[in-house]
Amino acid sequence: xxxxxxxxxxxLEIKKIEDESRLGVSFTKRRAGIMKKASELCTLxxxxxxxxxxxxxxxxxxFGNPNVESVVNDYLSGNPVRFLDPRSAAGxxxxxxxxxxxEELQRLEDLVEAHQRQAEVxxxxxxxxxxxxxxxxxxxxxxxxRQLEELSDKMQLxxxxxxxxxxxxxxxxxAAVADDIPTFAVAPMNTVYGGDNLPINVAGTSGxxxxxxxxxxxxxxxDRNHSGASGSGxx
Amino acid sequence: xxxxxxxxxxxLEIKKIEDESRLGVSFTKRRAGIMKKASELCTLxxxxxxxxxxxxxxxxxxFGNPNVESVVNDYLSGNPVRFLDPRSAAGxxxxxxxxxxxEELQRLEDLVEAHQRQAEVxxxxxxxxxxxxxxxxxxxxxxxxRQLEELSDKMQLxxxxxxxxxxxxxxxxxAAVADDIPTFAVAPMNTVYGGDNLPINVAGTSGxxxxxxxxxxxxxxxDRNHSGASGSGxx
DNA sequence: AAGACTATCTTTAGGAG
DNA sequence: CCTCCTAAAGATAGTCT
Numbered sequence: 001x002x003x004x005x006x007x008x009x010x011x012l013e014i015k016k017i018e019d020e021s022r023l024g025v026s027f028t029k030r031r032a033g034i035m036k037k038a039s040e041l042c043t044l045x046x047x048x049x050x051x052x053x054x055x056x057x058x059x060x061x062x063f064g065n066p067n068v069e070s071v072v073n074d075y076l077s078g079n080p081v082r083f084l085d086p087r088s089a090a091g092x093x094x095x096x097x098x099x100x101x102x103e104e105l106q107r108l109e110d111l112v113e114a115h116q117r118q119a120e121v122x123x124x125x126x127x128x129x130x131x132x133x134x135x136x137x138x139x140x141x142x143x144x145x146r147q148l149e150e151l152s153d154k155m156q157l158x159x160x161x162x163x164x165x166x167x168x169x170x171x172x173x174x175a176a177v178a179d180d181i182p183t184f185a186v187a188p189m190n191t192v193y194g195g196d197n198l199p200i201n202v203a204g205t206s207g208x209x210x211x212x213x214x215x216x217x218x219x220x221x222x223d224r225n226h227s228g229a230s231g232s233g234x235x
Numbered sequence: 236x237x238x239x240x241x242x243x244x245x246x247l248e249i250k251k252i253e254d255e256s257r258l259g260v261s262f263t264k265r266r267a268g269i270m271k272k273a274s275e276l277c278t279l280x281x282x283x284x285x286x287x288x289x290x291x292x293x294x295x296x297x298f299g300n301p302n303v304e305s306v307v308n309d310y311l312s313g314n315p316v317r318f319l320d321p322r323s324a325a326g327x328x329x330x331x332x333x334x335x336x337x338e339e340l341q342r343l344e345d346l347v348e349a350h351q352r353q354a355e356v357x358x359x360x361x362x363x364x365x366x367x368x369x370x371x372x373x374x375x376x377x378x379x380x381r382q383l384e385e386l387s388d389k390m391q392l393x394x395x396x397x398x399x400x401x402x403x404x405x406x407x408x409x410a411a412v413a414d415d416i417p418t419f420a421v422a423p424m425n426t427v428y429g430g431d432n433l434p435i436n437v438a439g440t441s442g443x444x445x446x447x448x449x450x451x452x453x454x455x456x457x458d459r460n461h462s463g464a465s466g467s468g469x470x
Numbered sequence: 471a472a473g474a475c476t477a478t479c480t481t482t483a484g485g486a487g
Numbered sequence: 488c489c490t491c492c493t494a495a496a497g498a499t500a501g502t503c504t
Contacts, residue, residue: 008477009500017279022500024471027280029499034272036498037481038286039448041269044252045262046291049448051269052310053276054283060310065448072307075287075295213274213284213300243494244483257483263488264482271481272498473504480498487491 027055035063048074262290270298283309 017023031053038051042065050064050071062068252258266288273286277300285299285306297303 006476006503007501009479009498010477011479012279012500014275014278016281021471023280026500027276027282028472030272030276030279033498034269034276034286035450037265037269037272038288039450040249041262041265041288042448043249044247044265045258046251047262048289050285050287051273052285052306053273054306054309056281061451062310063448063450067449068310068451071287071289072311074289075297075303076307213277213298214302215270215274215296215298241486241493242484244481244496246496247483259488261483268481475503476499476501478499480496482496483494485492487489 023056031055031061035061038063039065050075258291266290266296270296273298274300285310 012026017026034051034053038049041047042049048065048071050068051062052068053061055061064071247261252261269286269288273284276282277284283300283306285303286297287303288296290296299306
């Protein structure tokens, strides 16, 4: 009914909306829009895509074709990781740090590999023993256990080194960043920040206004078939 | 240029585009559109978001605010815990890096702890059973084994993330920070850090773009399923 | 807070260079 | 592969129910 004097859309500057209630409405509308666009892209072009959005209140919304996990997985595993190149910092103290870190990483990797092999062997071996009715043979997992502990040790070490390395880098570039940001530490890492005791999705980003975002464009990588589509209820 | 008979937009059905060349053009345009929308959503509403798109030819494109890793990590772990005050470096790229790294480190710590506990329990339990003469009880190490494999997976992931973060921090500083609307500039992540590009992951494409895609909306933590033994060792 | 409406702004198919 | 153009299709801010 009514007057036809309805207002139409007004141009909106792309900057943080301060009005909470409008922000919420816009968020909902735009979120839906993005999801729709993403699904259209998938349908039209046969692309695989994932969209993950955390509302300002940290609720999660996501879209994925064929599903989020698969896409994220491919993304993660498709980004080749190179060890750090000490040469780029040749002669500096950093070079030494990187060198140490690299060694740590290498050892870590070796361990992982060894463990994977070990796991296979273990499984196979046990299966074999079981098949033969030698289900009592058990010294095997004490070995397993030792490896596990070694692994833990290595991880601790890695963590320490990474912390130290990061701290060093941060101090060096302090000019730009300024301020005394809490230092990375191995021990006191339990200082929970964020205050609120939300059971799950809490994000402490509060103050941050920035919204630059990062965009990347990587050459390629073949992908593997992952199917599956889990359905999930809306909330 | 003769005729000014320019055609305007035509309605397009939302179904797979068969014409390869048109598909490519549409893909490019729509992909850019989605990225833009996502960044606008982040700016307007202060949301965190990540978009990952695989072209039909499996090239990867992504957007993330504050960065893909962080959002994906939060999505995967469902519990963003902050240990550093993000505000101290609010808005800077470093803040994002530190945050992501911190998350990884926390997870690492948790893993180590869990495994140490596990190791103790295992050892104790077995000892107890052995003492009681129940040396036949062995289902225990099948569990052990599963955990081991999961651990390996996580370490792999950890390594990836740590490496990337470190590299990012090292290369930063020279990188001009484009202000303004996030330019969808290409940041060649694959640029060699260690020397050369190694062949990385493989995966079968099977362009089957299904169709639908899955949309989810959860206030709580999503499932953390990511089994799949991705083959190949990147790195 | 959820829909409906509408005027307007934004995206993009198709085509040309 | 791009960029630019046009005009139609689509998304949506503001408003009212």
